[in-house]
Amino acid sequence: MLKFRLILFLLIASCSFAVAQPLVRISGIVYNQEKLPLSQVTVIVLGQAQSTVTDEFGVYTIYSKSKTFSIKYTLLGYQPKILKFNEHSGARITQQISLVANINELEQVDITDKQNQLSNTTTINIADVASMPLVSGNFETMLKTLPGVSTNNELSAQYSVRGGNFDENLIYINDIEINRPVLIRNGQQEGLSFINAELVSKAKFSAGGFEAKYGDKLSSVLDIRYDKPDSNQTILSTSLLNTSLTTKQIFKHSFLLAGLRYKNNANVLIKQDEKGSYSPNFGDVQVLYQYDISPKFNISFLGNLNLGQFKLVPTNRETQFGTLNTTLRLNVDYTGQEIDDYQTFGTAITATYAPKPNLVIKFINSYFNTIERERFDIDGRYIFDEVDNSFPLENFGPITKNKGIGSYYNYGRNSLN
Template sequence: MRLVLSALSLLLFSQYAWAQTQIFGRISDVDNIPIDGARVGIGDYYTLTDEEGKYELDVIPGKKLMVYFANYNYQPDTTYINLAKGEKKEINRQLKLLKNELGVIDIVDRKGRFDNQVDVSVKSIESFVGPNSGVEGIIKTLPGVSSYSELSSQYSVRGGNFDENLVYVNGIEVYRPFLVRNGQQEGMSFVNSSMVSNVRFSAGGFEARYGDKMASVLDITYRKPKEFGLSLEGSLLGGNLVYEDRFAKDRVSALIGARYRTNQLLLGSLDTEADFKPQFTDIQAYITYDITDEWELSFLGNYSRNLYQVVPQSRTTDFGTIQESLRLNVFFDGREDYDFTTRFAALGLTNRPKKNMRLTYQASVFQTTEQEYFDVLGAYRLGELNTNLGSDQFGEISFTRSIGGFQNYARNYLDAIVANLSHSGLLDQGDVTWRWGAKVQMEDIIDRYKEWERIDSAGYNVPDGSGFNYDSLIVDTWDSLGNPVAGNVYTSILQEDELNLFESFASKISVNSVRATAYVERSQIIPLDSLGDLFYNIGIRNQYWSFNNQNVISPRASISFKPNWESDMVFRFATGFYYQPPFYREMRNLEGGLNENIRAQRSIHFVLGHDYNLRIWNRPFKMVTEVYYKDFGQLIPYDMDNVRIRYRAVNNAKGYATGIDYRINGEFVPGIDSWASLSIMTIREDIEGDGAGYLPRPTDQRLNFKIFFQDYLPNDPTFRVSMTLAYGTGLPFGPPQATAEERVFRLPDYRRVDIGFSKVIKSEGREHKWKVLNNFSSLWVGVEVFNLLDITNTISYLWVKDISTAREYAVPNYLTPRLLNVKLVAKI
């Protein structure tokens, strides 16, 4: 696999000279007992000892290198070597135990071997390559997770939609903008990946302490700085600056990050010629103050503004088959303005009255103000291309099938405030752990929804009445080259009630409500003598919502068994009720009205898993397999267009999702993690009264396969490569306003390969011969190739009518082609 990847990256170097230069030996404790899994390395390149404590490590000849020996709970050791070519040297070490005992939180984390969660390392996040890198980008490569747009940070988990995923930062739930309708408008997510210390993800069967969503939970912890640090990241897509330090005799820590992103590189490659002005900015701060050894005060704040402005000019899209090649030319007039501004602040107080107890009190406020203003007119021509290779007009339009126009208009505004007070607690009694919590949440939402769409497929509009009041102009005549003819125009009609509009919505809504939640859970490890260890987690969660006076109770449980075998395996089963009381978007129907009788959607999870830690090539690997079934009730049907979800606001469906997820991860290359994941699933729903039975939901992506692979040059580990491969089958879709029964088509399969090359100029902990670079703790530069194979992927369709045949054509909206990005990351 290494040779294949090296050939792909055109970075082949001889491995022979280095392979002949080697250190080897044995690592043990002071009692001469071998240490299994101890790390022996040089910089970021390392190997692990086997069960006998033995290791072998290839090294670069003719250079002075520092070798380190380390293992969890042992004091590390180092030595320096400088070997000649072909020399082999034995180095043995005895490591001493650390004097300090493990704290309470470490004891809790040891039970994570039984948890139904995936841990993602920070190094893997830093190495990930893609237009949407960071935490969400790497989460998309995990089993059960699917995504069909590189322009969006949103993801679907086991058939759920974007609104069914929980995201926590430092124990506080965070939200995404409500009105975003496509990935290029989305901007940055809440999570700043450069501030992260720990990432845990569960695709289902999660514990009662996590909130009321039906699909998944992403639990992120920001780090507490230990010393001064400054990191800077810059690329053609934007930049990120993070500052960290400690003050007041190390009692105060500050972690502050500022980000800027522009999608100009991505948007400029799309079919639409336009004046794009995307500006996404964000600043975050995480500050802690150790008042005493038992009390800690923390603050987490965020301000984000995502501006997306575009003045479209024209669009040319070729589509169809060899037998029927078509071209759509569109000329635009108008503009689009989107402004999504969020503010967030959370104050927390943590008390540790005992070594085995932690009590947390939090207050937080989230506000989002969002506006969508657009008024865009389009005049189009659909033509048939000349496919005769011998013709002088090959590839040009030979016959016009349809001409027409459309107009999209919106003045949407939303202002939402979510404030809450919460308490959570943890009590660790050794083998038994208790967790509990309670929260009161207030919501105040104001929404003004005014939107309409006019489609003119015959060259004119047919009004419903008289008394015309004229407004804008729309071109209706084209010359032989497909350009609009000035002066030959028809007028469009201003008053909506005098037009046959394709869609028209108008509403003003205000919602005030209170949610009260509480949970308690207990987990325990039960030794079963020679059989192994049994672990269980049982909990119950309750939520009451004042809007519809509904109270839902969610019992959840999981049980894991680790047999006392030579192989390190864990068998796991999890089940539970996962109610999702509606948030605002589920309550608003397609016409903009509010359903005051809306109820919580319900999902019952059944997850059976197998977790296997093993060694391949004397390196650590892990294989995880999960089979799941989810039973849905009181579902709210919805339509999906790009990342926009439009609910029907009625609990009139039931359904199910079932599938299997598989993942293997480990050190395919010594010292760095890579993985591959495979998911096979289906999700279906049965809508009451339509007589169609069970049909696929809009997120029914049957097969998903991903690879995240890292490598480095054997002769120089400072040259590295990272690759992401994604393949997913197409999603169901249908014409505009289609019912579930009419979604009989599927998007083309999503296929994509992103690859990045990097060179570490200055490694952390190592001196550089150029003294000026020693001012940096680390420095590296990289080149990224997005969509390496230049595959044309489709995200959605624009529907155009041929008035002569009454036929509708689905014109694909393509995603980004092959693009090049450069990157610089410096740390002080």
């Protein structure tokens, strides 16, 4: 029993001695090569949970539990440094450190941009199409943000460049000239333009001074590219006005782009001054398939079917206009209806041969057909008045003077094949 107590006493005494061993303290200043103090240098005792950082004067203090240890000094932009120590217990060491800047020489980077200085074209950022609010849903509406381009109807895809007519603008898709319906008279009759924004990979616009290969139109040219996608994709987009389904598929020697779209903008049309029953329904199907026979020769097929029907049974219209002193109001009551049908079909086959990097030979054979029907039979009876423009009154005041009363009759049977 006495022997057991002696062993227990010796164990407790040895533990107390181990705990009571004093720590080794290391302190100093960390400099750079110009002898300037470095702050925020990380100082770590390797293998122990001891770390600290230097202050704004480069001063640090750290402790080690063992007599043999290593300390690592690190700072971003400088080469790390490790020092080994073998000291007695309770030692007080002053260690000044100088860190060397870590200079990494980067390889030369060449940035090259190619641009035809003789070409007066503007590259359109395709990514902006998705974020831009478009009532018509047509790609051409983006052009109104460019200098020299103007539109007079947000429902229409037509645009005027530098004061030219709306029919003086060329549109090309993969070097194929695109034709558009002829009989459309206003924006509410327009459906979907030929350009499917989901299929566009590149777009360039020129407001004059373009190359002779685009033809002899006077105002502008819009050059659209449908190119090979980088991955297989299926995109479904829907809103209160439009719905579209797009697929992009890559095969071993070919690729396929296909788009299906539908548009009904009745929710917008009913907010116009002319009230009535609107029934606009527009849709189209578009396909591009390209097969690479060899690295230098390929054949592509582009097809489009665009269908549109616009029905309107007008009831009445009220329009107020004039000046601050003279306010006029026109009330019209309608009877009759308007029914318009537009069917366009276009297809093209393109053979491309590129024997050299700077030589491309293309053979393009295209076909376009349109069937357009307009039938309207509308009788309108109007009253033209001058009203009191007192501001406190809602919708102006009562009629002060009658300017006229009458009727008119619109009748048309237009067909185009």
